[in-house]
Each structure stands twice: as C-alpha cells, then as structure tokens.
Amino acid sequence: MSDDERAIRNAIEKWMAASKAGDTTTVLSLMADDVLFMVPGKEPFGKDVFAASSQGMKDVQMDGVTDIQEVTVLGDWAWTRVHLTVTITPPNAKPMQRRGYTMSIWRKQPSGWVIYRIPFSLPPLRGKVSAEAQCAKADGRGDYVLAISRPVSAAALASSAARCLSISFTHQMEIS
Numbered sequence: 173m174s175d176d177e178r179a180i181r182n183a184i185e186k187w188m189a190a191s192k193a194g195d196t197t198t199v200l201s202l203m204a205d206d207v208l209f210m211v212p213g214k215e216p217f218g219k220d221v222f223a224a225s226s227q228g229m230k231d232v233q234m235d236g237v238t239d240i241q242e243v244t245v246l247g248d249w250a251w252t253r254v255h256l257t258v259t260i261t262p263p264n265a266k267p268m269q270r271r272g273y274t275m276s277i278w279r280k281q282p283s284g285w286v287i288y289r290i291p292f293s294l295p296p297l298r299g300k301v302s303a304e305a306q307c308a309k310a311d312g313r314g315d316y317v318l319a320i321s322r323p324v325s326a327a328a329l330a331s332s333a334a335r336c337l338s339i340s341f342t343h344q345m346e347i348s
Contacts, residue, residue, distance in 0.1 A: 176245045180252060180278055180285045188236050196226040204279055204286045233261040241273070248280040249288075 173181075183202055190198035200223055208216040235258070242253040257271040277289040 174245060176250065176280070176285070177243045180243050180245070180250055181240055183278075183285050183287075184238055184240060184252065184254065188238055191234050191236065194230065194234075196223060199226070201283075202286055204281070204288045207287055208289050210289070210291045231263045235259045250278040250280075250285065252276050252278065 187199055187202050190196075190202075200219060203219050203222070205219060207219050207222075209218070209222060210216045237257045239255040240252065241255060242251075244251055252275065254274045254276075255271070256274050257269065259267050259269045261267040275291065276287050278285050279288040
C-alpha cells in the first residue's frame with residue numbers, strides 16, 4: 173500500500189470518528205475549500221452549506237462503519253469506493269440506518285488529501301402534508317417522502333429534511 177493510499181484511508185477513518193463525535197471542525201478540515209456535494213434535484217452545494225446543515229444536527233447521534241473497497245491514486249488526484257453503514261438517532265426517535273456504496277473524488281493539497289467532490293444518488297424528497305414529521309419509504313421504487321402532520325417551524329422542517337438526507341454520503345441507500 174502506498175503512502176498516499178494509507179493517508180486517504182486514514183482520512184476516511186478520521187472523517188467517521190469526527191462525525192461520531194460531532195466534531196464538525198475536523199470533518200470540514202477534510203474537505204477542499206471548493207468541495208461540491210451533488211444531490212439529485214438540488215444545485216450542488218459546498219462547504220458553507222454543509223457546515224450550516226451540520227449545526228442543525230448537533231443533537232443527532234451518529235455511528236458508522238466503513239468498508240473501503242477501492243482507493244485509486246493518480247498523481248494528486250484519487251477516488252475511493254466505500255461501502256458505508258450509518259446509524260443516525262435523532263433525539264427521542266428511533267435509529268435510522270442507511271447503507272450503500274459511496275464514491276468520492278479526492279485532491280492532494282499541501283495539508284494532505286481532502287475530498288473534492290461527493291456525488292449523492294438519493295432520490296429527491298417530495299413534500300406531503302399528512303403524517304408526523306418523519307422520513308419514510310414511500311413505495312417499492314425507493315422514493316422517500318418527508319411527511320408532516322402539524323405546523324412546524326422552518327428549523328424543525330429543515331432538521332427533518334436533514335434526517336432524510338442524513339450525513340451519510342451513500343449510493344443506493346436503504347432506510348430501516
């Protein structure tokens with residue numbers, strides 16, 4: 173294993189440990205300043221939006237396991253393929269587990285390897301005013317619905333939507 177591959181593997185583990193600890197500062201340090209998260213149905217967003225979303229998830233417990241399947245380094249660029257299992261437990265709620273494969277593009281900087289691009293492949297959320305604010309699988313096709321039964325503040329709505337998207341960066345997501 174090359175030093176670069178080892179450094180990227182260590183960065184992935186550092187990201188997971190920091191996420192579990194709620195250490196947003198460390199997670200942000202593992203991202204390029206011009207990082208882009210690409211989510212279906214939304215414009216790509218960067219580090220500032222990620223940081224703001226993370227502030228709304230302070231009371232959410234996160235645990236996860238990574239199984240690094242592939243690290244390919246080409247000079248100052250690399251990509252990773254990881255099977256990720258993340259369990260997210262909002263306050264006073266049941267744990268939600270998401271799992272799937274992720275692919276991230278990395279860039280080497282003087283400070284070390286940082287994530288440059290993270291593509292999501294989650295289906296876009298659809299609004300539905302009917303049930304309690306929760307994320308639920310809508311049908312067998314893998315669509316998810318954010319359902320709301322009572323008036324909620326914009327912050328509560330954003331928090332519920334964030335739980336649906338979660339902080340896991342996964343491909344072919346499943347919710348249990």
